[in-house]
Amino acid sequence: MSQIFIAKSSKNNSTAKLPLWLGSLIALLAGSAFIFALAPYYIWIVALISPAVLYACLQHRSAPQALLIGWCYGFGLWFVGAFWLYTSIHEYGDTSAFVSVLLIAIMASIMALFSALQAWVYRRFFPETPLTFAPLWVFFEWAKTWVFTGFPWLFVGYAFTERFLDQYAPLFGVFGISFIAVTIACGLVEIIRRKWFWAVPIVVLLAGAWAASFVVFVQPKAEKPLQVSLIQGNIPQDLKWLTSYQNRTLDIYHDLSAPEWGRDLVVWPESSIPMPQTAIEPFLQDINRQALAKHSAWVTGIPYFDEAGSIKAQKPLFYNALMASGEQASGLYQKQRLVPFGEYVPLAGLLKWVLPSLQNDASAGGFTAGQLGQKPLSVKGHNLGSVICYEVAYPNLTRLNAEHSDFMVTVSNDAWFTGTAGPWQHLQMVQMRAKENGRWFIRATNTGVTAFIDAQGHIVKQAPQDKTFVLRGDLPAYTGQTLYNRLGNAPVLIFCLLLLLLSLRYRPRQIDVSFKSRR
Template sequence: MRSFFRKINNIQSSSTTQRIPLSLVCLISLMAGILLPFALAPYHSWWLAILSPALLYACLHQRTARQAFFIGWSYGIGLWFVGAFWLYTSIHVYGDTSAILSVLMIAFMAIAMGLFNAVQCWLYRRFFPETPLTFAPLWVLFEWMKTWIFTGFPWLFVGYAFTTYGLDEYAPLFGIFGVSFVVIVIAAALTECLFGKRFWLIPIALLLFGAWGAKYIQWVEPKNEKPLSVSLIQGNIPQDLKWLVEYQTETLRIYATLSQTEWGRDLVVWPEASIPMFQTDIQPFLEVISKHAQERGSAWVTGIPYWDLENSQEGHPLYYNAIMASGSQSSGLYFKQRLVPFGEYIPFSGALSWVLPGLQDDVTLSGFSAGHDHQAPLIIKNHRLASAICYEIAYPNLTRNNAKDNDFLITISNDAWFTGTSGPWQHLQMVQMRAKENGRWIIRATNTGVTAFINAQGHIVKQLPSDQRMVLRGELPAYTGETLYSRFGDWMILLFCSLLLALGLLFRPRVVNTAFKQRR
């Protein structure tokens, strides 16, 4: 491995750099990007999260900004095409799109998302000195940008590879971006060591020592209360049947039957859209289940499409992807805040109305509305439960805001769209990181998996096998206190990265920079 890195360094440092084909370096970068998804769930080869960015760092050595753009773009294309290929199942199998067109659509997505890495690498070689302390901050800032640009697609962050693997001890301090920063600094510093700059072993040792010390800081603690007894119902309804009108009665029967033995426990949870009808269409069923839960002393939480009859927007009704609580000593209604583009709503639907005139009048096309910020938590047996529906748990700051001053986090999902792929496992890994960041147990109920209980340290305590119709039972302690990340959010790591980049701009080598301006 050392000889391989030395060869890359020799090629990049050679006086014949211009004769070295850029295509060869881009190919190495492409392969490096392909490696990173295998560091994440379900493969958990965490060491690839060091090797992958280390290869990219080596490929960028003494390259011009223009060359760096294509090297970074190659890396991003490999990362997103392989890392998000689970989209193929939803597009081809459930979307009835041809195999070739499905692959082309994923390739287009990878090309678009790869531009994040392309611009990141261009900025790195255009404005900053070659050092891990400028490479890592730029990496983190671009990961953060993926949480909000064009509504965000916060996936495939390098720090997730270390969920439960030691470096995640930085999560309660600085969140996922703090973990990513540490990973990238270590990866780039190891590369520098292989290039002969052994003094980089010092910051590596300090970062590893910091992770070891952080695990002894007790940010939160369990309340002196009786644990909450919880049952999660995994209905395992096939996605191709879930929304069929003729299968609705069978869906309700499955969930009602699975829940019969669970009434009497503190909380029974059904997953996202487990009731595939609006509350206005199924009021008698809701009343029966709620009454049954009330009589047995249970709270009942379910995912359901919700039609807001009291409010409308420009004369059109509002529809929400919702979580509803009812039954004994329970109340609350949560509307999903971050919606899936083209899955739950059509972007720029107003602008597209002249192309598709029926768009505004058909709920199946115009889709759901987004819930507002700072919604009240669900109240379950005097406990406050912060909510997250499906992929919005992937947004660190959104989850943090919802989790503040609450006893538990509850997230419901339907990952049946991606059955048999890495998607649901990547999703679960993010849930684990949210638990670690906020110091709270997370209750996760899904339609087909992965249904699980995750403790305040981000470890999976219990889980159900995927694609099976089962019930998961657990006793969950409520926690009190807040982590450093809960209190300050992403601002600390973002400000620190900005400071490092400002120092990089201030102390960049002027002679080298001038040379690169001439070659750009």
């Protein structure tokens, strides 16, 4: 055990250490390259190489040096990995190219603090071993789901959504896969250093993924699958919220749906209706009549105005919502996790000079977060769990919404990020949520990627991006609970905590915290 937890330093190791500037540069490049592990590139091996390089760069470093190296890695990770934000800030935020890049750099600098703190804690308190590095990696990924409301993006586990380690998803979720992938990556570094015993845990973890493929948690219900039509209106983002284009938007969805009435369920995407329900009651009644006449259920995204709540709160309350109507359909789901600068503007008064057009965009600053514990929508005698757009990036929130559901719906408007990797990364997260919870997902979007995703996280059908399209498919109801759906992130987090506590027993008596290398 001590061999696993204690990293023995030597003169050779110390003198072979790279200069700090070079180690920082290599870490920056490793973080920047991570994007290629995710959709739409799918070069999964990068998800092993990237954290492995950071692990190697941190060896025999002081804690302050590790802080710098970790920050460089995180800056590269977020500046390149989330650069799709440029499109929304520059093109739809009416912001200059220079200021847009500057804002992304500021965001990356702040998010890089996660990696910086992770690296500092690793070198300050723990021995150099994969079994301390990987647990810390998982804790800091998890922290990104809740610190300052969270920005849960760019997790290592997503690189394995449909390959190699994905069978762990129903057991331990994306964080479990991240732990296993990072452990394997760092174990390979140790093997290169001729610590051959690391081959054993790597083989065990790979064999575990194979064995997990035989574990069955869920199964389809006997009922006939629902016939579903997903409507992709392809409304340009710069026109979507214009008052002059609202009637045209309604006509597009009305006309696309007309041939689909008669199917069990017709789904419109997030905010496909660009006005609150109180402003277009005749239109909603007309669509509901068409659905009822053909025995169809209808689910649509809509800005929902809570009249009673507004009176009580003494301010207008608008929710980004999903509403079900038509035959055997009812319910309202109000989005719980809002997008900063997309659905509300933090410190709005101070940022008017930075994002002038967003201050006047109904979709950017006027929404209120929905309450926890909302009931699923009811459709044709089934429970339809809901997540709206950005929410699907939150593993635990989606897990809670998937409880007691027969299948899931997620709606989105990724027109903000047309032509970037953002919509594809977003779709990849939906695949992971499907596999974690053992439920089919239907994903209706404004511009793409609209898709049917099965309970194993595989894309069964998808619509072409940036085209007006109707995607038809069958949606089977499922029963049963995966281990992850039942227990959530607790097993992985507790296991990681135990590893870190155990490592403290075997850590060296002194851990260098200065810039000077310990000999």
